[in-house]
Structures are given as structure tokens and as C-alpha cells.
Amino acid sequence: MKGLFKFLGLAVGALVLLLVVAAIWLFFIFDPNDFKQTLSDQVAEQTGRQLTIDGDIGLSFFPWLAVELGPARLSNAQGFGDEPFVAIDGARMGVRLVPLLRRNIELDQVRLDGLRLNLAVNERGVTNWDDLSTEDTAPAAADSGESAGIDSLQIGGLSINDARIRYVDKQAGTDVDIQDFDLKTGEIAPGEPIDFESAVVAVLESSGVSANLNLDSTVRYSDDYQQFELDNPTLDVQLTGKDLPGGEIPIKVELKRFAADLDKETMDLEALKAETLGLTFNAALTGTAIMSTPNITGEFSLDEFSPRSLMERMGMEAPVTADDAVLKKASAKATLALTDNSAMFNDLEFVLDDTKLAGKAGISNLEKQSIRFDLGVDAIDADRYLPPVVEGAEEQAVGGDDDAEIPVEALRELDAEGTFRIGSLKVSGMALTDVTLGLKAGNGKVRLKPVEVSLYQGKASGEITLDAAASPPTLAVRENLDGVQLGKLSEDAIGRVLVSGSASGKVALDARGATVNAMRNSLSGNLGFDVGEGALENIDLVYAVRLTRSLYRKQMPPSPPRPQRTPFESLSVTATAVDGVLKSDDLKVFMPVLRVTGEGGVNLVDSTLDYQMVATVIKVPEDGTDPEFEELIGTSIPMRISGPLDDPKIAPDLSGLAKKEIDDVLQSDDPVEEVKEKAEELKDKLKGLFGN
Numbered sequence: 132m133k134g135l136f137k138f139l140g141l142a143v144g145a146l147v148l149l150l151v152v153a154a155i156w157l158f159f160i161f162d163p164n165d166f167k168q169t170l171s172d173q174v175a176e177q178t179g180r181q182l183t184i185d186g187d188i189g190l191s192f193f194p195w196l197a198v199e200l201g202p203a204r205l206s207n208a209q210g211f212g213d214e215p216f217v218a219i220d221g222a223r224m225g226v227r228l229v230p231l232l233r234r235n236i237e238l239d240q241v242r243l244d245g246l247r248l249n250l251a252v253n254e255r256g257v258t259n260w261d262d263l264s265t266e267d268t269a270p271a272a273a274d275s276g277e278s279a280g281i282d283s284l285q286i287g288g289l290s291i292n293d294a295r296i297r298y299v300d301k302q303a304g305t306d307v308d309i310q311d312f313d314l315k316t317g318e319i320a321p322g323e324p325i326d327f328e329s330a331v332v333a334v335l336e337s338s339g340v341s342a343n344l345n346l347d348s349t350v351r352y353s354d355d356y357q358q359f360e361l362d363n364p365t366l367d368v369q370l371t372g373k374d375l376p377g378g379e380i381p382i383k384v385e386l387k388r389f390a391a392d393l394d395k396e397t398m399d400l401e402a403l404k405a406e407t408l409g410l411t412f413n414a415a416l417t418g419t420a421i422m423s424t425p426n427i428t429g430e431f432s433l434d435e436f437s438p439r440s441l442m443e444r445m446g447m448e449a450p451v452t453a454d455d456a457v458l459k460k461a462s463a464k465a466t467l468a469l470t471d472n473s474a475m476f477n478d479l480e481f482v483l484d485d486t487k488l489a490g491k492a493g494i495s496n497l498e499k500q501s502i503r504f505d506l507g508v509d510a511i512d513a514d515r516y517l518p519p520v521v522e523g524a525e526e527q528a529v530g531g532d533d534d535a536e537i538p539v540e541a542l543r544e545l546d547a548e549g550t551f552r553i554g555s556l557k558v559s560g561m562a563l564t565d566v567t568l569g570l571k572a573g574n575g576k577v578r579l580k581p582v583e584v585s586l587y588q589g590k591a592s593g594e595i596t597l598d599a600a601a602s603p604p605t606l607a608v609r610e611n612l613d614g615v616q617l618g619k620l621s622e623d624a625i626g627r628v629l630v631s632g633s634a635s636g637k638v639a640l641d642a643r644g645a646t647v648n649a650m651r652n653s654l655s656g657n658l659g660f661d662v663g664e665g666a667l668e669n670i671d672l673v674y675a676v677r678l679t680r681s682l683y684r685k686q687m688p689p690s691p692p693r694p695q696r697t698p699f700e701s702l703s704v705t706a707t708a709v710d711g712v713l714k715s716d717d718l719k720v721f722m723p724v725l726r727v728t729g730e731g732g733v734n735l736v737d738s739t740l741d742y743q744m745v746a747t748v749i750k751v752p753e754d755g756t757d758p759e760f761e762e763l764i765g766t767s768i769p770m771r772i773s774g775p776l777d778d779p780k781i782a783p784d785l786s787g788l789a790k791k792e793i794d795d796v797l798q799s800d801d802p803v804e805e806v807k808e809k810a811e812e813l814k815d816k817l818k819g820l821f822g823n
Contacts, residue, residue: 163188163198174205178263181206186221197225197239208259211251216259220245220293240287246294246312254301286319306336324351324362340372357394363387376446382407396422400429408444410436416467425471432464438483454515457484472497479506486511492549504549513558534648542599543575560623561586575600582610589615589633603645608656610638617662625777632665632702640708652711652736659705664698670781671695672746673724676768677760679783698722711736718742724750733776741773 167184174182186201204218225239251259294312298305310332317326326349334341348364368382387402398418405412416429438458439449449458465479475493482488490506553566567583580594593610618631640656643649677689699722706715711734718729726749731742748763772781 163190180208180216180263191225196227197223199223202245207249208262210253210257211249211259214249215247216249218245218247219243236284238284238286240290242290242292243294244292246291246296248294248296250296250298252300252302256302284321288318289314289316291315304337308334308336310334321354324349338372338374340370340375343369343371355394358390358392360388360390361386364389376408376444380407391421393422396420398427409440410434414467425469427469428467430464430466433462435460435462435482437461450516451518452516453519457515460484468493475503484515496546499546500544502545502547502549504547504551506549507552508554508556510555511553511557513556514560534646536646537597537599537604537644537650539599539604539645542572542577542597542604545572545577547572560626561620562623587616587620589613589635591615593638601643603643603649606642606650608638608640612636612638612660617665618668627777628668629777629779630662630665630667630702632662632699634660634662636660654708654711654735656708657706658708658713660703662699662702664700665702666699667697667720669695670697670772670779672697672720672722672727672770672781673752675770675781675783676725676746676748676763679768679770680763682783706733708735718744724748724752729772731772738776739774740776740779742771744770744772746770 164187167188171182171184174180182203182205184200184203186203188201189197189199191197191199200219200222202218202220204215207214207216221242221244223239223242227237227239230237249259291312291314294309294314296309296312298307298309300306312329312331314327314329319325328345328347330343330345332341332343345367346364349362351360351362352358364386366382366384366386368384370380370382371378382405384403384405386400386404389398389400391398396419398416398421400414400416403412403414403416405414411434412431413434414429414431416427418425418427420426438461442449452458461481461483463479463481465476468475468477473493473495474497475491475495477491479491480487480489486508488506488508490504492502492504492506495501495503548571549569551568551570554564556563556566563584563586565583565585567581568579569581571578571580575598577597577599578594579596581592582594583592584590590613591610592613593608595609596607598605598607613635615634616631617634618628621630622628636659638656638658640654640658642651642654644653671692674689674691674695681687681689699720702718702720704715704718706713708714713733713735715732716730718727718731720727720729725746727744727746729742729744731740731744733740745767747767748760748765750764751761768783770781770783772779774780
């Protein structure tokens with residue numbers, strides 16, 4: 132047995148010596164450069180491409196069998212220009228000879244210098260690598276039952292220097308230029324972790340933005356290359372571009388661990404942290420079926436930040452708000468559920484200043500871009516975020532251009548459904564609670580139902596429908612009002628009380644048009660309101676009757692009372708809208724002293740009203756300040772209320788009163804002489820009021 136081992140030792144030694152002698156012999160008599168043309172001809176025959184080797188081919192045989200190549204290039208596919216498909220400045224790969232005797236492959240560091248790869252897709256979708264694709268008809272080793280004959284593979288490292296990859300897709304309009312790509316790894320051996328570091332510059336030609344990326348990490352993998360793991364990878368990104376704030380945006384990403392199992396189709400991303408522009412983003416994700424029907428779940432958060440400071444860092448001007456204390460802090464967190472065709476955020480919490488939004492939202496169908504949500508806000512004062520009120524701004528706004536277009540195309544593509552709730556809302560001075568908005572949008576129709584809100588001891592409910600599929604778009608508003616206290620409402624909304632009392636009513640209005648103004652100008656439909664016990668504030672109809680009487684009699688007018696107010700038992704009115712103008716002929720106001728009827732209109736286009744009213748005296752005021760008022764019982768006094776909706780003025784209608792008296796005289800059954808006498812008296816009364 133010892134003799135056998137000795138024989139084998141001598142045989143192996145002789146074989147190694149033979150290999151050394153053969154390597155020395157080949158080194159001196161074999162020149163691989165003699166085969167350049169043969170190699171080029173073979174490539175042309177197989178691919179139709181031209182292989183050009185400008186540099187020398189170097190060979191070494193012991194202790195490494197190594198090949199070193201100088202500059203070389205492979206021509207592009209026909210129709211894709213003269214730029215080479217691929218070119219290199221140089222490459223080197225070596226394998227240790229002695230371990231090959233033990234069926235072990237030990238490669239030296241594999242080096243690739245100056246790679247230039249041009250990938251292109253033309254307008255017809257044809258690529259410049261289609262002609263290189265071939266079907267592999269060789270039987271697989273697993274099918275033949277034969278072993279590959281390799282016990283181990285070890286690589287001294289991989290070095291890629293100054294590589295550039297250009298990808299141009301004319302069909303999709305994509306142009307990406309990967310420049311200055313460097314990659315260096317440590318030793319690559321089965322079951323051993325691999326340290327690597329890489330750097331690359333990616334340029335998006337269409338946007339003029341470039342990204343400088345540096346990635347360092349350690350990668351682990353299984354013997355069958357089905358399990359991979361990255362330990363503590365760090366990624367530094369520097370975005371640059373003329374349209375970016377300050378010309379650049381730095382991004383830093385740190386990750387504790389990323390693992391993927393291709394066999395089980397699972398992934399695990401642990402403790403991701405990304406920082407940019409003062410924002411800190413955190414995430415942790417797990418996934419299943421990642422190679423087939425991905426199902427990824429996890430959670431993310433956005434640490435508290437200042438929206439105002441973020442806008443400044445982004446080169447944006449922060450809005451001027453009524454309250455300087457807003458937009459100072461915000462944060463967010465949620466859980467994520469991502470599949471191959473959906474992306475939903477659950478357990479969502481977004482905090483802005485003193486307001487918290489919670490619920491869920493996302494896209495239930497990525498292909499159709501179907502938005503679904505169920506969100507709620509606890510309380511928000513929207514007036515704090517609006518621009519501060521500037522004197523004269525309202526007058527400027529009335530005369531300004533408010534002809535905003537309806538976003539028809541966007542609405543026609545909108546697929547959304549969900550509910551939005553607000554516990555407490557302050558907007559335009561009005562205090563609203565229990566706000567509920569239901570949205571359903573599809574096929575160009577946007578429907579808000581329900582639209583519910585509690586306000587000022589009452590409720591409003593209804594629905595609003597916008598049909599953007601119609602041409603021009605149409606709008607339908609259906610609302611019911613129940614028990615709303617108008618006094619506090621108008622005080623909060625416009626800063627003054629016009630009418631007080633409990634209001635109930637219905638609104639049914641329709642409009643059409645491509646702009647807001649067109650909608651308002653085409654408004655049509657009807658509405659009606661009943662107001663319970665209340666008052667007309669800043670208007671005293673009883674005083675208006677007294678004033679009318681004094682002016683008509685050419686007497687000294689009485690002093691107006693302070694404050695001016697007209698209590699009423701009930702008020703009712705219905706109106707019909709035509710082309711943005713509300714017209715009514717059935718205004719009724721029941722008061723202890725007067726009965727008022729009226730007709731007129733409200734112009735919603737310029738926010739003015741013009742109403743002709745008749746006040747009939749039915750009773751003497753209980754204050755007893757005007758004993759002569761009794762003689763007016765049964766008398767009807769015309770009055771006119773007109774002006775801006777937020778500040779109407781009331782005045783006696785003397786011309787109407789005169790016309791009424793003339794009609795009374797002409798329709799009387801008195802003898803002709805008495806009629807003439809009354810006409811003379813009336814003429815004397817009217818002298819000076821309307822000229823001679």
C-alpha cells in the first residue's frame with residue numbers, strides 16, 4: 132500500500148512537471164494574436180457582426196492560465212448606426228492550473244476596463260440585440276444525469292472600471308445614460324460573504340437630472356444561489372439638475388438587512404431609513420410570492436418635520452396664511468399592503484399642526500387607477516390656512532377673472548370611491564360639525580352622496596352630481612335644510628346678521644358649462660325656504676312705513692330707532708332660477724304689526740338683489756310712540772329692498788305709493804266732482820317729489 136501511494140505521488144509530480152514544461156513551451160512558440168482574424172471571421176459567420184480587436188491578446192500559463200485582452204469592439208445591429216454595440220478598453224481573467232487537477236476552479240480577479248454598451252429600441256419596438264438571441268438546444272446536465280465535474284468555484288474578486296451603458300427606447304421616449312460605473316468586490320467563494328462597493332452616475336436625458344449613486348454592502352448567498360442577503364447596505368445619492376432646488380438634492384439610505392429567498396419567493400427588508408431635505412423616512416417590509424404574484428406588507432413612517440422649512444429647502448415660497456403658526460409640524464405613518472395590481476395604505480395617520488387625519492386609502496386596481504379611501508379628520512380650522520383678509524380684496528375679487536375651466540379630461544378618467552368625514556370644520560367663518568362626504572366617480576360622472584353636515588343647531592343633507600361625460604359638463608345640486616339658525620350662521624359667515632330664525636328648505640338647481648362662470652350663468656331650477664320665528668336684522672319695516680308716510684306728507688321724518696330690527700312670526704319664499712337669476716313672486720313675512728308680500732329677484736352672477744315689497748299695516752305698534760299710526764291700519768305701503776346681498780338697503784317706494792293712490796282714485800265709485808277733488812289733492816301731495 133505504501134508503494135502504491137509513493138507511485139501515485141511520483142505520477143502527480145511528473146504530471147505537474149509536464150504541465151510546467153508544456154506551459155513554458157506554449158509561452159515561447161504560441162502567439163494568440165495570430166488567431167485574431169480567425170476569431171473575427173467566426174463571429175461574423177455566427178452573428179453577422181464585425182468583431183474588431185485593436186489591442187494585443189496576452190496569454191500566461193503558469194501558475195495562472197490567464198487571458199488579457201486590449202481594446203476591442205463589436206459592431207451594432209443593422210439600422211442602429213455606426214456606434215459599436217459593445218466595446219472595451221481591456222479585460223483580464225486567469226485560472227490557477229494546479230487546483231484544476233482537483234476539479235476546483237480558482238479564478239484570479241476578473242477585471243473589465245472601459246466597457247461601453249449601447250442598448251437601443253427603435254420606433255417599431257425592434258432591439259439591437261434581437262439578432263443575437265439563439266435557442267439553446269443543448270441538453271441540460273440534469274437531464275443527462277452527468278455531473279458538471281466541478282467541485283468548487285472561487286474568484287479572487289471582480290473589478291469593473293469606468294463602464295458606461297446607454298439605453299435609448301425611441302418607442303417609449305426613454306433615454307438613460309449610465310456613466311462612470313465602478314464595481315469592486317472582495318474574494319468570491321462558496322458560502323462566504325462578499326464585500327463590495329460600487330459607484331455610478333445615471334443621467335435621465337429627457338429631464339436633465341443626473342443621479343450620483345454610491346452603494347456599499349456585504350452580500351451573502353447560498354450554494355445554490357437561491358438565497359441572498361445584504362448586510363447593512365448604505366446608499367448615498369446626489370441628484371443634480373438645473374430645475375432642482377439649489378441645483379442638487381442629497382439622499383442617504385441606510386438598511387439594516389435585506390434578504391430574499393428565490394426558491395420560497397420571500398423577501399424581508401428590515402429597518403430602512405432614508406434622509407433627504409430634512410425628511411426622515413422609515414420602513415420595514417416583508418413579501419411572499421415575489422416572483423409570481425407579489426404580496427408585500429409592512430409599515431412606514433415619516434418623522435415630524437416642518438412643511439414651511441421643507442418648502443424653503445425645495446426653493447418654493449411658503450404661502451402667506453392668516454395664522455403664522457400653521458404649517459410648522461407634520462408627520463405620517465401607515466401600514467402598506469402591496470400586490471401586483473394594488474397598493475393600499477391602512478392604519479393611516481397624518482398629523483398637520485393640530486389636525487389628525489386617519490383611515491385608509493390607496494389604489495385597488497393599478498391597471499385602472501381605481502382610487503379607494505375611507506378617511507376621517509378630527510378637527511380643522513381651514514381659515515387658519517387661507518390668506519389673511521386684506522381690505523379691498525373682496526371688491527377686487529368681484530371684478531377679477533373667475534372663469535376657471537372645469538377639468539373635464541381628468542374627471543372623465545377618474546375612478547374613485549370612498550367616504551371622507553370631518554368631526555369639526557371651520558371654513559369662511561362658519562362652524563360645521565359631523566361633515567360626511569361620500570364620493571363615487573366613474574365613466575365621467577362624479578357624485579357626492581351623501582353630503583351631510585350639522586350646522587347651527589340644524590342639518591343640511593343632499594347630493595351633488597357633476598357629469599363631465601356630457602358636453603358641456605352638467606351639474607345637479609339637491610340639498611335639504613332643516614332647522615338651521617340663520618342669525619349665527621350669517622354672523623359667522625359675513626360678519627353681520629341679516630336674518631335670524633330657524634330655517635328649513637329645499638334646493639334643486641342645475642347648471643351646464645365648461646367653466647365656473649358658465650355654470651353660474653346657466654343656473655336653473657327652484658328653491659324654497661321657510662323661516663320660523665325670527666327677525667330681519669338692520670332693517671325696520673315699521674320705521675320704513677313711518678318714513679314713507681312722512682315723506683309722502685312732506686313732514687319731518689322720524690328718527691330711526693337703534694338698533695333697527697323687524698321681528699317676524701314667519702317668513703316664506705320660493706324662487707325659480709333662470710340663467711343665474713332667482714325670481715320670486717311669493718315672499719310672505721308675517722309680523723305682529725305688518726303683513727309683507729313681495730316679488731323680485733336675486734342675481735347670482737353679480738350677487739345683488741332687487742325686491743319690490745308691499746307692507747300692509749294690521750296693528751298699531753305696542754310701544755305707543757306713534758298714536759297717528761292707527762290711521763294707517765289697512766294701508767298698503769310699497770317699499771324696495773336692493774343692493775349687494777351682504778348689505779342690502781331698504782327705501783320707501785314713493786312712486787309705487789303714488790301709482791297705488793292714482794289707481795284707487797280711478798277705480799273708485801265716487802262722483803266725478805269728488806274724483807277731481809281727490810286728484811287735485813293727490814297732485815299737491817306729489818308736487819316736488821318727482822318734479823313738476
